[in-house]
Amino acid sequence: MRIGVSRRPAVRLMAVAGLLVTTSLNAQGAFQDRHEVQPANTPLLTPPGKTHGSISFVQIDMNFDGQKDLAVVQQDGLKSEPSVIYFLYDQAQKRFSRNLALGKLxxxxxxxxxxxxxxxxxxxxxxxxxxxxxxxxxxxxxxxxxxxxxxxxxxxxxxxxxxxxxxxxxxxxxx
Incomplete structure (x- = not known):
């Protein structure tokens, strides 16, 4: 699967104390569990009225460990290529961790x-x-x-x- 080719609108997201928190389900039943994702160095969400693009989420097993990982795809209306931030799910810690190596690909x-x-x-x-x-x-x-x-x-x-x-x-x- 190629990341960034499919778009889904963000589904009830909240920025709480610097964390991105999912609060509901999308059409495929993703985000059934409530996961917290540490923020990236650049903001994932921009204030209302300041964005011309969309934020999408893709759940796929990127490190082939049997756990669904998370890709946050930000499509700016002015750029042709989306920016993607990758998070791998750590089963032991029950949280997502950002993976910079995937982001360089x-x-x-x-x-x-x-x-x-x-x-x-x-x-x-x-x-x-x-x-x-x-x-x-x-x-x-x-x-x-x-x-x-x-x-x-x-x-x-x-x-x-x-x-x-x-x-x-x-x-x-x-x-």
Whole structure:
């Protein structure tokens, strides 16, 4: 599932003592439990009359641990790309924690069947890059990077492994 492509209006949200609190259900029955989410450094909600966009919420298992996590999608009417803030649910602490690593990825796609996260983008019109990530010890890890030259159609795939929190390049081949 790609985050940020579907919009749902915010459902009865309140900012209480610096926390974002859900107070009712959406059409899919999300937010059945009352969860508190620590605020981001930038405000998630703007005062009435000051916004030209929308705030949406997506619940999906982003770290493939069986728990629904939360993505807060803010679509500004002036920008084409939404800003997304990711929160992973911590079952032991019964709360969401912001995940900055996911926030650095460009348009991530979460594949539950392979337990991988794929992302891709194009640079300066001549190069297309895609990356595949996985989770290890609750940390997001780069597993593969593909670089394609759009002029020559040459493609290189670089694979990585992680040993004791150190990234190792383990192979490079043509795509």
């Amino acid at each position: 460009q348009s991530p796609e979460f594949d539950a069947s392979t337990k991988r996260i794929k992302t891709g983008w194009q640079t300066t019109g001549t190069q297309k890059i895609s990356e595949t990530y996985g989770w290890s010890s609750n940390q997001l890890k780069l597993l593969e990077r593909k670089e394609m030259n759009l002029k020559t159609q040459e493609c290189v795939s670089i694979r990585f492994a992680w040993v004791n929190e150190t990234q190792w390049k383990i192979g490079q081949r043509a795509c």
